[in-house]
Amino acid sequence: MEFKYIGKDILRPDATAKITGKAKFLADLKLPGMLHCAILRPTVAHAKIVSIDTSEAEKCPGVVKVVTAQGQNYRYGDNIRDFTPMAGDRVRHIGEAVAAVIADSAHHAREAVKKIKPVYEPLPVYVDARDALKPDAVLIHPDSGDFWHLPGLGPKAGTNIANYYKLVKGDVKKGFADAEVTVEGEFNYPFGSCSAIEPHGAIAWFHEDGLIEIWSSSICPFVIRDEVARVYDRPISDVRVHIPEVGGCFGYKSDITVEQTIAFIASFVPGRPVKWVATRKEDLVSTLMGHGIRTKMKLGAKKDGTLTAIQATLYHSTGAYADTGIHVCIGATHNCTGPYEFPNCFMESYLTYTNTPPIGAFRGYGHQEGQFGVERLMDMLARKLKMSPFALREKNYLGEGKTTSLGEKLWKTNGDVRACVANVKKAVFDSPKPKEDEQFYYGRGFVAVMKSPKGAPFSSKGCYLKMNSDGSVCINMGGAEVGQGLRNVVRLVAAEALKIPPERIRVYTEIDTQFSPWEWQTIGSMFTTQGGRAIVRAAEKAIAILKRTAGQVLKCDEDMLDYDGEFVFLKSDPGVRVEVPRLIHGYITGDGITIGEVVQTTSDCRLPRYSGLDPETGQGSAGVEYTFGAQACDIRIEKATGKVLIDHFASSFDVGRVIQPKQIRGQIVGGVMIAIGSTLHEELKFDKDGKCLNPFFGRYRFPTIKDRPAKQTVVCVETPAVVGPFGARGIGEHPLVGVAPCILNAIQDAIGVEFTELPVTPDKVKKALEGR
Amino acid sequence: MAEKINLTVNGVPRTVEIEGWERLIDVLRDKLDLTGAKRGCDDATCGACTVVLNGEAVQSCITGLAKYKDGNVVTIEGLSGGVGKLHPIQQALVDAGAVQCGYCTPGIVLRLYALFGKKPDATDDEIVDALEIHLCRCTGYEAIFEGAKLARGYLKKAAKA
Ligand code: FES
Ligand code: FES
Numbered sequence: 003m004e005f006k007y008i009g010k011d012i013l014r015p016d017a018t019a020k021i022t023g024k025a026k027f028l029a030d031l032k033l034p035g036m037l038h039c040a041i042l043r044p045t046v047a048h049a050k051i052v053s054i055d056t057s058e059a060e061k062c063p064g065v066v067k068v069v070t071a072q073g074q075n076y077r078y079g080d081n082i083r084d085f086t087p088m089a090g091d092r093v094r095h096i097g098e099a100v101a102a103v104i105a106d107s108a109h110h111a112r113e114a115v116k117k118i119k120p121v122y123e124p125l126p127v128y129v130d131a132r133d134a135l136k137p138d139a140v141l142i143h144p145d146s147g148d149f150w151h152l153p154g155l156g157p158k159a160g161t162n163i164a165n166y167y168k169l170v171k172g173d174v175k176k177g178f179a180d181a182e183v184t185v186e187g188e189f190n191y192p193f194g195s196c197s198a199i200e201p202h203g204a205i206a207w208f209h210e211d212g213l214i215e216i217w218s219s220s221i222c223p224f225v226i227r228d229e230v231a232r233v234y235d236r237p238i239s240d241v242r243v244h245i246p247e248v249g250g251c252f253g254y255k256s257d258i259t260v261e262q263t264i265a266f267i268a269s270f271v272p273g274r275p276v277k278w279v280a281t282r283k284e285d286l287v288s289t290l291m292g293h294g295i296r297t298k299m300k301l302g303a304k305k306d307g308t309l310t311a312i313q314a315t316l317y318h319s320t321g322a323y324a325d326t327g328i329h330v331c332i333g334a335t336h337n338c339t340g341p342y343e344f345p346n347c348f349m350e351s352y353l354t355y356t357n358t359p360p361i362g363a364f365r366g367y368g369h370q371e372g373q374f375g376v377e378r379l380m381d382m383l384a385r386k387l388k389m390s391p392f393a394l395r396e397k398n399y400l401g402e403g404k405t406t407s408l409g410e411k412l413w414k415t416n417g418d419v420r421a422c423v424a425n426v427k428k429a430v431f432d433s434p435k436p437k438e439d440e441q442f443y444y445g446r447g448f449v450a451v452m453k454s455p456k457g458a459p460f461s462s463k464g465c466y467l468k469m470n471s472d473g474s475v476c477i478n479m480g481g482a483e484v485g486q487g488l489r490n491v492v493r494l495v496a497a498e499a500l501k502i503p504p505e506r507i508r509v510y511t512e513i514d515t516q517f518s519p520w521e522w523q524t525i526g527s528m529f530t531t532q533g534g535r536a537i538v539r540a541a542e543k544a545i546a547i548l549k550r551t552a553g554q555v556l557k558c559d560e561d562m563l564d565y566d567g568e569f570v571f572l573k574s575d576p577g578v579r580v581e582v583p584r585l586i587h588g589y590i591t592g593d594g595i596t597i598g599e600v601v602q603t604t605s606d607c608r609l610p611r612y613s614g615l616d617p618e619t620g621q622g623s624a625g626v627e628y629t630f631g632a633q634a635c636d637i638r639i640e641k642a643t644g645k646v647l648i649d650h651f652a653s654s655f656d657v658g659r660v661i662q663p664k665q666i667r668g669q670i671v672g673g674v675m676i677a678i679g680s681t682l683h684e685e686l687k688f689d690k691d692g693k694c695l696n697p698f699f700g701r702y703r704f705p706t707i708k709d710r711p712a713k714q715t716v717v718c719v720e721t722p723a724v725v726g727p728f729g730a731r732g733i734g735e736h737p738l739v740g741v742a743p744c745i746l747n748a749i750q751d752a753i754g755v756e757f758t759e760l761p762v763t764p765d766k767v768k769k770a771l772e773g774r
Numbered sequence: 775m776a777e778k779i780n781l782t783v784n785g786v787p788r789t790v791e792i793e794g795w796e797r798l799i800d801v802l803r804d805k806l807d808l809t810g811a812k813r814g815c816d817d818a819t820c821g822a823c824t825v826v827l828n829g830e831a832v833q834s835c836i837t838g839l840a841k842y843k844d845g846n847v848v849t850i851e852g853l854s855g856g857v858g859k860l861h862p863i864q865q866a867l868v869d870a871g872a873v874q875c876g877y878c879t880p881g882i883v884l885r886l887y888a889l890f891g892k893k894p895d896a897t898d899d900e901i902v903d904a905l906e907i908h909l910c911r912c913t914g915y916e917a918i919f920e921g922a923k924l925a926r927g928y929l930k931k932a933a934k935a
Contacts, residue, residue, distance in 0.1 A: 013868065020876025021864045021883065023810020023850030030809035109795075198911055199814040199822055200877040249812070249877030250911045282815040485875025485912045664871040668917055672874065675914030699819035699909065707905045707915040714916060 007497040008728060011664040012504055015489045016247070016511070025247045028203040028219040033275040036205070037066055039267050040111035041278065042101040042118050043288060044093040047692025048142070048357040049122035051092055054101055058117040062103075064110030068118065069102045069270050078229050078262050079325030082157065082164065083150040084143060085258070085360075086323075087266035093122070094142055094322035096692050097287035097359040102267045104276055127692040131296070131317040131354035134162040142322060142355040154617045155328060157355075164324030165353040167332045169620030171407050177311025177346025181302025185382045190759040191293040191371040191742070193319075193686040194679075195286050196364055197704060198484075200249020202289045203279035204261045206268035212236065215275075217244045218261050221251050221482035222523035226261045227515045233262065234269070245513040251484035252676065253363030254290040256525050257326040283697040290326055291686055292364025294319040294356075295334055295371040301379050307389050307397045312344040312407075314375065316351035321360035324353055330361060333456040334368030336620065339407045340376040341419045341452035341630050342398040347407045349620070357692040363525060365676060366738040367456050377449040377743030378758060381750065391747070392427065395450055396420070400630070409621040412628065415724045417656030417731070419450055419630035425654035425717040426634035435636070442638040442647075445752025449740035450632045454625035455526040455609065462608045463533040464519025467496070467540040469601040473568075473583045474506045477537070480513055480521030481529045486734055487665040488529045494661055495534045495727045499541035501567030519604060527732030530661065531627055532607040534727030539605035551585045551598025609725060627723060629731050631655035633674075633740040635711075637748045644768030646682055646749065648711035651741075658723040658731040666733055670716045673737030679705040681742040685761050779843045783808065784852025798834035798842045799823045802849060810850035810880045814909070821908035824881035825849050831888035833907075848887065850880035862928035863887055870921030874912035882908050886922055890929050898923065 019025040056068040071088035079085045088099040101118050105111035128134035134142065139162055143149070147159025157164050178184065205217040214230055223243035231238040248255065260280070268276035280288065295318050302311040316335050320327035335351040384394040400406060402414040426448065436444045455461075466478040477496055483489050489509045497504040510518065521533075549560040552570035556563070556578060564573045571579035580589070588596040615622040636650040653670050660666060683703040687695040696702045722729025746757045755770040778791050783806060790805045802808040802825065814822035816835045823835040826848040832841070853861040860868065863886050873879050882905065889896050889904045896904070901922045910918060 011871075014873065016876065017868045017873045018860070020873050020879055021850075021860065021868055022854045023808075023880045025876055026809070027812070027877065029813060030803075109793075196911075198875070198877070199820055199909055200812070200875065201814065248875065250875040252911060279813075282817070282820075485877075487874065668871050668874060668913060671916045672912050672914040676911065698817060699815050700817065704909050704911075706907075706909065707902055707919060710915045710919075714914070 005498055005728065006501070007504055008494045008659070008661045009663065011662060012490065012494065014487055015493060015509055016483060027200055027247050027249050028217060029279045031205060031217060031246060033205065033207070036275045036277055037104050037106060037271060038108040038111050039102050039104045039276050039278045040108065040115040041099045042115050042120070043097055044100050044122065046093065046122050046124050047096040048125040048127045049093050050125065051089060052121040052123050055119040056101065058119070059103055059114045062110065062114035062117060064106040065103055065114045066106065067104040067270050069104065069267050071266070076233060077149065078233055078258065080225060080229060081152050081155060081328050082325045084146065084323050085262065085325050087262040095357050095359050096694055097284065098322065099263050104267060104271055127357045127690065128162070129319070129356060129358055129688045129690060129692055131319040131352060131356055134354050134356050135352060142357065154614065162355040163352055164320060164355050165328050165331070167335055167351045167620055169336050169347060169349040169407055171409060171621065172346035174311050174313055174346045174348035178302045181310045182305045183383065183386055184300060184302045185379050185386060186300035187375065187379055187382070187758055188296065188298045189375040189378060190296045191374055192760060193294045193358065193688070194292045194364065194684045195686055195702065196252035196254040196292055197286065198250030198252060198255070201280040201282060201285040202255055202260050204264040205275050205277040206261070206265040207275035208269055208272040210273050212240055214241045214265065216241070216261055216265060217246060219248050220245060220255050220261065221248065221484060221525065222256050223513050223515050224480065224520055225523055226258050229258050229262065230265050243515045245482055248482055248484040252365040253292065253367065256363045256523055259289045259362065282699060286686060286697040286702065287359045287694045290362030291321065291359050292361060293371055294361050295331070297338065297372065297375045299338070299375040299379060301383055303383055303387070305387065307387055307394045309342055309344050309398045311346040312339055312349070314338050314349040318351060318353045318361070319356040319358060320353050321356055321358045323360040324355060326360055326362035328353055329456060330363060330368045333454070334372035336407050337369050337452065337454055338372030338376055340373045341400050341450045343400050343404040344407065349407065358688055365673065366735045367526065369453055369735070369739045370677060370742060373451055373739055374742050377740060378746060381747045382756070391448055392423065399450070400452065406625060408624055410623050410625055415722065416628045417630045417658070418719055418721045419632065421719040422630060422632040422654040422656055423450055425719065426632045426652040429652035429715040429717070430634035430636055430650060442640060443752040444638050445748040446634065446636050447744045447746070447748030447751060448632070448634040449744045449747065451630070451736065451740040453527065453629045453736045453739055455528050455627050457526045457528060457609065457612065458522065459612050459614055461522040461528070462606045463521045463529065463536050464604065464606040465533070465536040465540040466519050467544055467603045469544060469586045471583055471586050473502065473586065474508070475500060475502065476508050478510045478518050479533055480518045481533050482513060482524040486669060487662065488533065490665060491530050491534060491661050492537060495537045496541060498728065499538045500544065527734035527736065530730050530732045531723070531726040532609065534730055535607040535725050536605045538727045539607065540603045543603035543605060544601050547599050547601050547603070548582060548585050551589050552580050554597055555580050555589050607725070627725055627731065629656060629736055631736055633744045635744050635748050637745060637752065639749065639752050639767060644764040644771060646745065646762065646767060648678065650713045650715065651711040652715035653737055654717040654719060655733055655736050656719040656721050657733050658726055659720055659729040660718050661730050666718060667716045669733050670737040671714050674714060674741055675705055675710060677738035677741030678709065681745050681760055681762060683761050683763065781842055781844060782846045784849060792839070794839060796839070798825065798827070798837035801842065802834060808849045808851050812877050812880060814877065821885065822878050822881045824884050826884050826888045829888065829891060831885045848884065850883060853883065853887065862932050863925040866925035866928045867921035870917045870924050872913060872917040872921035878908055878910040882918060886925055890926060894929060894933070896926065
């Protein structure tokens with residue numbers, strides 16, 4: 003297929019505003035009469051709140067109100083309603099909101115907050131799911147059995163289990179009985195932070211006329227809107243949420259995180275907007291963290307390498323609230339097979355309340371944690387079978403006609419993992435590996451990966467398209483631009499579908515639930531797929547209107563007409579035509595009467611036949627649009643320091659169709675870097691009392707320009723998908739999925755040490771080298 | 775205690791009333807409405823707030839009164855010259871695809887502005903050293919590094935013209 007616009011690099015619509023410093027982020031917003039707030043965080047991670055003395059704080063300069071939640075106990079959440087906006091009778095993690103000061107400036111609010119005096123009665127602290135699951139553990143939510151939750155999910159009353167998920171496919175006992183070789187291991191993906199450089203923040207404003215207005219650095223305005231409306235008992239139409247530019251997301255600005263807290267605080271000063279921007283420390287431990295998943299996994303195979311069974315148990319230390327972690331955990335569980343067909347599966351996960359900040363989405367949404375284990379074990383299995391890691395995997399790939407753990411049969415249009423593998427093999431393995439020298443050991447590793455959308459059956463994206471009288475077009479959508487470049491995708495897909503140059507299309511900047519079409523949330527790397535399809539549908543509707551009016555003008559049936567972006571014309575005689583601009587607001591006929599419909603359309607897109615999961619087997623069609631890929635790397639390990647240096651990292655994904663080559667590369671290279679951080683450097687550490695030991699960039703080891711791989715290779719495979727526009731798939735989260743096992747497989751290759759816990763820091767490598 | 779101070783910002787002399795605790799970032803963002811200086815950490819560990827003070831790139835979140843009083847500040851708002859006229863460094867970063875979320879971007883532009891202002895021939899290693907303080911979560915740094923090298927070339931071309 004020949005494309006006129008997609009596949010070409012054009013200037014991002016947001017680049018100029020960002021590079022000139024004019025783009026407005028949450029912290030840059032000022033509203034009339036705006037107040038500021040600061041929030042008190044506890045000094046203990048689990049305690050009953052005995053009392054909170056606010057009298058000193060109230061006397062401080064500039065203070066308008068001091069807020070506590072004592073005596074209040076409302077809950078929110080859209081999976082399990084277990085979140086509280088502010089601690090009421092007890093605190094459950096170190097980043098929680100205990101009280102807040104509203105003042106005329108952020109400085110005054112912060113000064114006054116120091117004067118609040120809470121008294122706590124400490125309770126036992128659980129940082130690790132395995133401790134919280136012990137039979138004698140104190141309950142973090144004694145009332146968890148009363149929480150509202152979606153059907154089929156939810157806490158087990160009387161325990162710290164927030165959800166138990168089980169997936170059964172085939173007969174795992176038989177699968178292991180049939181196996182001639184087994185491998186097993188335990189793998190840990192510790193706590194981390196998405197750490198966008200823009201900290202999270204929100205503004206809330208309870209207007210006198212009943213409107214509640216919220217601004218947030220979020221990617222889910224409509225979820226915020228609906229939940230705030232529910233809590234404050236307003237019609238949904240009375241809550242209006244705005245999303246300005248978002249300075250990076252990577253997962254943790256999804257769901258509702260800080261907005262309910264700021265709305266709760268602002269509800270004490272009706273008529274005044276109240277603003278809060280997280281400090282870096284708050285961004286790390288008072289929003290949502292990532293990962294916290296420990297996996298025990300076992301694989302069985304025949305001697306020829308054919309896989310017979312997988313068994314996995316995941317322990318998710320999901321933090322004090324589980325609403326935002328539950329689907330990460332479920333996704334990690336059913337996607338932990340990686341891109342392989344296992345005829346027999348038994349996977350289970352314990353989503354567990356702990357006294358740590360809640361876990362939420364982290365770019366990859368459970369896939370990197372789940373597939374960390376399987377990709378390490380596949381290499382171990384290959385060694386045991388004396389097969390090459392390529393040959394072993396080759397025998398077992400998912401693809402057309404194969405079934406996933408969920409029981410979904412895959413289509414050809416789900417993509418081609420083998421083509422991706424061939425690309426990274428060529429990039430890395432086809433040249434000779436350097437030999438060990440004075441300074442370094444050298445190794446190389448390889449993985450194959452699979453990514454599902456992990457969405458919801460009702461997840462949809464909408465598009466409002468408006469043609470203007472000169473033929474230019476305005477498009478509004480509900481997809482949040484967080485840097486991934488989705489507005490450029492919108493522009494290019496619309497240009498292609500409408501056959502007009504991208505420069506004639508202006509896309510939205512801020513999202514405003516009053517004016518933007520409904521979208522569930524911008525998550526799951528699904529905007530290009532679903533949003534793109536919605537654009538194509540809106541464009542088709544617009545073209546149909548043009549043809550309808552043109553049919554009246556040219557006095558023929560619509561299906562006799564064609565459209566080329568400039569004219570609607572008779573197929574059989576293109577000279578018989580009418581210019582598009584003359585049709586857009588209706589056509590003015592010779593006698594001065596206007597006929598025809600105004601060209602403005604709406605559309606949406608859901609994934610076809612996406613379903614919920616069966617409560618007994620944990621299966622269902624909860625993927626639909628899968629993406630496959632492969633990654634490989636060349637590393638060196640510095641003997642003196644144990645430092646792992648990445649010489650070359652290669653990624654290949656079946657993206658269906660390349661819309662923007664430069665942006666795809668940017669997404670993949672950037673995504674790989676985040677996961678290199680998780681693999682080699684980053685961990686949010688908590689002591690046994692639940693205190694975070696490194697909630698600052700100075701001690702949370704964030705990758706810098708010096709940590710980047712010397713070279714990255716990116717190769718795209720294009721097997722067109724069914725839903726996405728022109729066959730395109732999303733690529734946002736995929737680059738992270740295989741990075742950790744890929745590097746760890748390479749470390750094994752270099753020094754023969756099997757690491758199973760992240761991050762693999764230089765001291766751990768050095769220790770391992772000494773211990774060999 | 776509030777006090778009145780003078781400083782020059784993007785070539786314009788300004789007088790502002792400030793509190794002694796206020797850092798340069800507060801003056802720029804809150805008093806002068808120059809919100810291009812971004813706050814990412816507030817403790818000199820991310821680089822997002824970088825501006826140029828008396829020819830040096832500084833992290834405005836830790837730049838106190840004694841340093842910025844009577845100073846000459848260049849912010850991101852002072853670099854471009856109107857529609858279609860980006861500064862060569864800005865143009866280079868845009869051309870390299872180095873702008874994703876854009877939150878780290880102004881600081882990086884100004885770091886390079888100070889670097890190339892002093893060393894038009896800065897080597898690749900010097901560029902990397904200068905940018906090490908700047909955290910970027912989006913790009914993986916590849917496009918930033920490419921953009922910086924491109925900027926070095928654009929500036930030289932502009933100097934010759
Ligand atoms: S805000 Fe100044 S260095 Fe991060
Ligand atoms: S572009 Fe987003 S932090 Fe650098």
